Structure formats: structure tokens, C-alpha cells
Amino acid sequence: MEYFLELFLGGLTRGSIYALIALGYTMVYGIIQLINFAHGEIYMIGAFTGLIVISVLTLLGWNQIAILVIASVAAVIYSCAYGFTIEKMAYKPLRHAPRLSALISAIGMSLFLQNYVLLAQTSDFLPFPCLVPDFEFWEPYSHIITSPELVIIIATTIVMILLTFLIKFTKIGKAMRATAQDRDMAMLVGVDVNKVISFTFIIGSATAALGGVLIASHIGMVNFYIGFIAGIKAFVAAVLGGIGSIPGAVVGSLVLGWTESFFTGYISSDYEDVFAFLFLVFILIFRPQGILGRSETEKV
Amino acid sequence: MFLTFPIMVIRVNTVENVVEWRWNNMIIIGAGSFFLSFVWRYLLKKKETGNQKAKPVETDRVPLSQRLFEDHKIYIPAAIAIAVFAVIFPFVFSMYQTNIMITALIYVTIALGLNIVVGLAGLLDLGYVAFYAVGAYSYALLNYHYGLGFWTVLPIGAGLAALFGIILGFPVLRLRGDYLAIVTLGFGEIIRLVLENWNEFSFGPSGIANIPRPGFFGIDFSLRGATIYIYFLMIGLTLFTVFVVNRLQDSRIGRAWVALREDEVACQAMGIDKTKTKLTAFALGATWAGMGGVVFAAKTTFINPASFTIWESINILCIVVLGGMGSIIGVIIGAFVLILLPEYLRAFSEYRILLFGAVLVLMMVFRPGGIISNVRRTYKFEGLKNKTEMS
Numbered sequence: 001m002e003y004f005l006e007l008f009l010g011g012l013t014r015g016s017i018y019a020l021i022a023l024g025y026t027m028v029y030g031i032i033q034l035i036n037f038a039h040g041e042i043y044m045i046g047a048f049t050g051l052i053v054i055s056v057l058t059l060l061g062w063n064q065i066a067i068l069v070i071a072s073v074a075a076v077i078y079s080c081a082y083g084f085t086i087e088k089m090a091y092k093p094l095r096h097a098p099r100l101s102a103l104i105s106a107i108g109m110s111l112f113l114q115n116y117v118l119l120a121q122t123s124d125f126l127p128f129p130c131l132v133p134d135f136e137f138w139e140p141y142s143h144i145i146t147s148p149e150l151v152i153i154i155a156t157t158i159v160m161i162l163l164t165f166l167i168k169f170t171k172i173g174k175a176m177r178a179t180a181q182d183r184d185m186a187m188l189v190g191v192d193v194n195k196v197i198s199f200t201f202i203i204g205s206a207t208a209a210l211g212g213v214l215i216a217s218h219i220g221m222v223n224f225y226i227g228f229i230a231g232i233k234a235f236v237a238a239v240l241g242g243i244g245s246i247p248g249a250v251v252g253s254l255v256l257g258w259t260e261s262f263f264t265g266y267i268s269s270d271y272e273d274v275f276a277f278l279f280l281v282f283i284l285i286f287r288p289q290g291i292l293g294r295s296e297t298e299k300v
Numbered sequence: 301m302f303l304t305f306p307i308m309v310i311r312v313n314t315v316e317n318v319v320e321w322r323w324n325n326m327i328i329i330g331a332g333s334f335f336l337s338f339v340w341r342y343l344l345k346k347k348e349t350g351n352q353k354a355k356p357v358e359t360d361r362v363p364l365s366q367r368l369f370e371d372h373k374i375y376i377p378a379a380i381a382i383a384v385f386a387v388i389f390p391f392v393f394s395m396y397q398t399n400i401m402i403t404a405l406i407y408v409t410i411a412l413g414l415n416i417v418v419g420l421a422g423l424l425d426l427g428y429v430a431f432y433a434v435g436a437y438s439y440a441l442l443n444y445h446y447g448l449g450f451w452t453v454l455p456i457g458a459g460l461a462a463l464f465g466i467i468l469g470f471p472v473l474r475l476r477g478d479y480l481a482i483v484t485l486g487f488g489e490i491i492r493l494v495l496e497n498w499n500e501f502s503f504g505p506s507g508i509a510n511i512p513r514p515g516f517f518g519i520d521f522s523l524r525g526a527t528i529y530i531y532f533l534m535i536g537l538t539l540f541t542v543f544v545v546n547r548l549q550d551s552r553i554g555r556a557w558v559a560l561r562e563d564e565v566a567c568q569a570m571g572i573d574k575t576k577t578k579l580t581a582f583a584l585g586a587t588w589a590g591m592g593g594v595v596f597a598a599k600t601t602f603i604n605p606a607s608f609t610i611w612e613s614i615n616i617l618c619i620v621v622l623g624g625m626g627s628i629i630g631v632i633i634g635a636f637v638l639i640l641l642p643e644y645l646r647a648f649s650e651y652r653i654l655l656f657g658a659v660l661v662l663m664m665v666f667r668p669g670g671i672i673s674n675v676r677r678t679y680k681f682e683g684l685k686n687k688t689e690m691s
Contacts, residue, residue, distance in 0.1 A: 035481065093665045100424065101664045103481075104621045107614055108660025115654040232485070232610075239482045274493045277486030284479055285471045 007265040008258070013149040015250075015257025016156035017218075020211030021234035022241070022249040023163060024204030030180045030244035031200045033099065037106040038086055039208060040231020041113040042079050044224065046209025047216040048117060050075040051128055068217075075209040082113075083205025084198055092194070110228070118224040126223070128216040148218045155214055159207055160250050167246065172199060180244070236280055241291050251291055398531050402599055404639040405534035406592045411619040411635045412541050412628065413588025418617065419626035420554060421581035422561025424481040426613055427468075427488025431461040431586040433495065433608040435593020440508040440603055441501075450512070454594050461590025462583040464491075469582035473575055488613055496605040507604025511597050530599050537595065541588060545628060548584070557581055558626075622663055 021043055028036045053071040062070075090109045094102045167173035178186040179196045187193050215230075216222045234253070241252025256276060263275045283291065410432060417425045435457040442448045442456065472483050496505050513526040548554045556577045559567040568574055597603050615638070623634020642656065 090661045090665070097664070100418070100621060100625070103424070104618060105661050105664035107618070108657045108664065110657070111653055112657030112661065115657065119654065235482060236486065239479060243479075271493065271497060274490050274497075277490050280486055281471055281483055284475060284483055 003265070007261045009149075010265075011258035011261030012254065013152060013218075013257070014261055015237075015254035016153045017211065017215050017230075017253075018234050018237040018256055019156050019250045019253035020152075020159065020207055020214070021230055022238040022253050023159065023246065024208045025231075025235050026238045026241075026243055026246060026249040027163075027200050027204045029238070031176060031197055032091070032095070034091060034102050035106065035235065036091075036204075037103070037231065038090070038109040038113060039204065040227035040229075040234070041110050041117075042083055042086075042205045042227070043208040043212045043230055044222070044227030045082055045113065045117065046075040046079040046205075046212030047128070047222045047226065048212075049078045049209070050213035050216065051126060051222055054128075068213075072210060072213045075213050076206045079205040079209035079212070080202045083201040083208075087198060087201040092197075110231075114224055114228065126221060128220055128222050148214075152214050152218060155210065156250070159210065160246065163203070163207075163246055166203075172196070176200060233276075236276065240280055240283055242289055248291060255291065395527055398527050399599075400640065400643045402527070402531050402534050402595075404636050405531075405538050406596055406599070407616065407619060407639050408538050408632050408635040409534075409541050409595075410589045410592035411616055411623070411631050412545050413585045413592070414616050415620050415626065415628070415631050416545065416548070416557070416588075417581050417585035418620055419631070420549065420561065421557040421578065423578065423581060424484070425582075425585070426481050426485035426610070426617065427491075428484070428585070428589060428616055429608045429610070429613040430468075430488040430491040431464055431589035432593040432596070432612070433491055433605070434461045434464050434586075435590035436597040436603045436607075437495065437508075437593075438590070439594040439597045440511050443511060444508060450594070450598055454591060457594040458587045458590040461586040461593070465582040465584075465586030466579055468586075469579045473578055485610060485613075488608075488610055492605050492608050492610075495608070505605060507602060507606075509602045511601045511603070513598055513601065530595070534595060537591065542628060542632075549628075553577065553580060618660060622660070 021039070024039050024042070025036060028034060028039065050071040053074045054067055057067045057070065086109055090105045091102055094105055167176060175186070175191045175196045176199070178189070178191055179193055183193055186196075216226075233256070237253040237256045238249045239252070240256055241248030241250070243249075256279075259279050260272055260276055264272050267275075410428075413431075414425065414428050417423050417428070438457040438460045439450070439453045442453050448456075468484065468487050472480050475483060513530065556567070556572045559570065559572060560574065560577055564574065596607075619634045619638050620631055621634075622638060623632070624630030
């Protein structure tokens, strides 16, 4: 039972990690039906920015929690700028082109950013300091779940609640939903579609950057390549939950996290990814629109 | 575009290293991005005005490439020149060059195979490299265990790959667009991970070495002779592929694929069996990848799972899209550009992938149809102004 609980919580952390990245994927997809391959790279850039800010501030001898907050804010702002620029450069000119062109453009952007960071920084793994202190009040439970993990889970929950609120109840959220449903129609009723899309990219990048800083500090190292693997996993999670739906992304991520965790714990760690993908295939065979996705009727 | 300008300058911050502050780079990149943003804006504007100009005359405008191929005065000498060049190539250039050429030809073959799936049938397949791996491993393993020769395995490998294509095809038949992409991607990863982890079957990450080169009725060649032999074999295989794909394109099944790509519902209403059509697309596409894989294993004499990562799939997909989806000539040119260019740009090897990524983005922004876009055969009615549909 102890072992089961351990795996369960491990899966929960893992799922929360995927969820932070998957949220951005799903939001962008919901609005412009594009698999943003560069999303993982934004996450990676967020982690790198966080690392740079942290190193500089540590040299100046600041307080740990202050550093964590400032680094997260810097990473979020910086990644937002990146997300915005990427959208403007690589996707906006392709808005009316075939879907595949935009996808290739996204892949190109992902390659470009990866190698840009590789050349500008280094190809080695850089150690990332663990910034979350061990909370004293959490001491009795820390053998089950450590405080950095706790922070990740809480952060994911807060981000998800905020996003749901944003989309359901604010004006820009309404505009986003309208754009997702029918872009031309939204334009007709006076929604500034370009602004909405930019905004979506900014929000998505912000969650990715936040994820980047938190996850890197949990894992303990960063490298120019982390974005790609995390991106693929998060994308699988988003599809699993039904791409385009925000609760779906979180549910999908958690399901994926638990699946991997239990599978690794009980059967074998070699085939962890194989199992994750097989699981995806089975889910999609029986529910092609994902766990929480709406099924679309085909119209002629 | 004006808004991005400040960001381009701020972007420089990533260059600062942890301890050392490299202000030098910052100035260079700042100036560079300032200049580039102007070029970018200029090109974008030009593209927009160009589009507006082109629109009114689009109806009877035939692209330059198309005219070139229809004009026999240019077409025939060009074909002869290419043929002569292809024949004397291995004797004139070094073995290194020939080897690169073989790689390029392998990619032409498998890219043409993917062209069936993506270009004609419109099914986005991100795990295409799995079939390539199946081909390569079937040669390596069958040879290792049973001592089967190259020529025996070539059809077996192709058949196995086709079988895998059908296995993959069945579950994904119901899926649309992006779900299909992610499932195929997953499939590619599954194959690679199984090969990596199943030590007893595939010798794990260390791969299989000493795969024999193909023989010619029992004659063993020297290394140079074998390379030239594979080169000609690849030329033959490529020609065969071009021939088959060309015939397929205008056949009943080829037109069914295009119809399926354009509109699934309408296509079914016209009485086309969706399941069968999709499965044949997967199976036929996989066949070429399997053949390419067998030749690849024979050429390098060593394979391991690291050759079959998802980047390989993306690379092949880029060839197809860059060259122009659905167009045979375009795909061939795309393969040569994408394989040969990086080889000859070894001097800038550090910046190679960076440039590659940038080229992909620029290409898609400024010329989304690829280098040579496919012009669908249209039937013109006399007296009726028929709209030329560009796919």
C-alpha cells in the first residue's frame, strides 16, 4: 500500500509537470488548429532564462525565495516575448496556407531555437539549483512527497483554475472561444482575431516558462534538448485528454503520469515510453476525440 | 512587424553566460536583427503585393516548371544530360561523393514513398521512419540468422514493411489529421524503443555490424566496386520508383487518394471505399521505405536504433513538403537539396541545423507550395472558363 501511494504521488507530480506544458499546447491548438512544435522550445528557453537570472542574482547574494520569484517572473516575461515573436514570424504569414505548411514551419522554428540555444550557450547539461526550500510545516510528510513536488502540484492547480476562469468569465476569454469556434465569424462580429491569437500564444508561453523554471529546479539540470522530449510527452497528454480543451489537458496529463508511474513501478522501466504510446493508441481507437474532447460531426 | 522589433533586440539576453558577460555578441546580434527585421518586412510586403498582382491572371498562368517539362526541346536534352551525368558520376568523382549520392538516392526513394501517403492521400505520417527501420532490420536479422542474401530480402523487407503499414493503418483509420500525426509518431517511437530495449532480438543500442553488401550472382566486389554497384542499383530502384509512382498517380487508386485528401465525405459519396484506399496508401508508402531500409543496411553495413529517430521522419517529411507535395520532380529535387546541401556545407557544420530550421520557416512563409508545386491535371471545357484549381 505504501508503494502504491508512492507511485500514485509520483504519477501525480509527473502529470502536473506534463500539464503545465500541455496547457499551452492545447490552447494554441484550440484556437488555430496548429501543433506548435516550438512550444517545447519555449519551455526550454524559459528554463534557461530562469537559470541565467538565478546565477546572476545568486552572485549578488540575494534571498532564495526572492530569487525564485524574480527568476520565474523574468522567465515568464521573456518567454512571452518569444511566443509572441514566433507567432508573428512563423505562423501569422501562414494563416491561410495549408495546415501542413504551418506544421513544417513550426518544426523549422523548433530546430532553429534548439540550435540557437545550443550555439549561444552550451551543449552540456547545466546544473540547475533547487530553489524551493524544504518547508518546515511540511516536514512530517516530506518522505512521501517533497516540497518542490508539492510546489509543482499547487502551481499546476492554480494555473488551471486561473485559465479556466480567464476563458469562462473574462471578455478576452469570450473572444478566444469565439475565435476557436469560427474565426471568420468572430472577425465579423468585431473580435480582433490577431490580438486574440497573440494573446493565446503569450498565455501559453507563460505557462510553459513557469513550468520550465519549476521543473528544471525539480529535476536539477537543463540542456538545450529538454524541450523536445517534454514537448512530445505533453503533446501526447494533450491529445489524450482531447486537444483543445483545458480540463482535458490536465486530465490527460494526469492519466499519462499515472500510467507511466504505475507501469514503471510494477512492470518494467525499459518500455515506459512504449507503453505510454500504446496507451494513447488504445484510447484513440475507442474514443477518437480524446477523453474530454467533444466529438465533431462531419459536415459537408 | 513593428512590434517585434524591440523584442528582437532584447532577445540578445540569452547570449549572456552565467559568469562571463559577452557584450560583444550582444552588439553584433542587435545590429544583425535590426537589419534583418527590415529585410523581413520588405520581403513580406513584396509577397503581399505579389499575391494581389498575380490573382487576376491566375486562370491561364502555367508555372515555369510546368512549361519546361512540356517543352520537348528543353526536356529531351536535359534528360539525356542528366542520364549521362548519372552514369559517369561514380567514375569521375571520388568514393566519398558516390556514397553521398547513394544516400541522396535512398532518400529520393523513401521520400517518394512518403509522398504517396502525405502528398497524395493527405495522411500526415510522422512515424514514417519506422518502416525504414523495419526494412533495414529485416535485412540485417534475416542475414544474420539465416544467411539470406540481399536480393532475397529486398522483396521480403518491402513486404514486411507493407505489413507493418497495414498494422498501423487499421487502428488509425478512424482518426483525423492531427490525431493521426501523433499516433504515427507514437508508432515510430514504439518501433525504435523496442529495437533499443529488446536485446535478445535486435542486439539493443549497440546495433548489428558486418552486414554484407549485395552481391551480383555470387561475384564479390572490392569496396570501390561494391559502392559503384550499389550506386547503379539505387539509380535503377529510383527509376523504378519514379515509374511506379507516376503510373499510380493517374491510376484509379491515385485519383481516389487525391479525392480522399480533398474531401472525405464527398469521396465516400462517390463510392470510394475509404478503408481500402487508406490502407493501400499506407501499405504502398511503407513498401518503398522498406526497400530503402534494406539498401541502407546493405550500404552502411551497420545499423543501430539511433539511425531511426523521429528527426529522421521529420527530415523525410521536410523533403516532401519542401520539394512540393504530390509532385514527383519536386520531391526528387527536394531530396537532393536537403541531403546534398548539408553534406557540402560541412564547413559550417555548427550552424548547419540552425540554418536548416531557418530555411524551413522561410520556405514555408514565402513559398508554401514547395520548390515545385504540383499542378493537378485539369480538364478544360471549350467555351467554359474553367478555374484552375491549385491543390
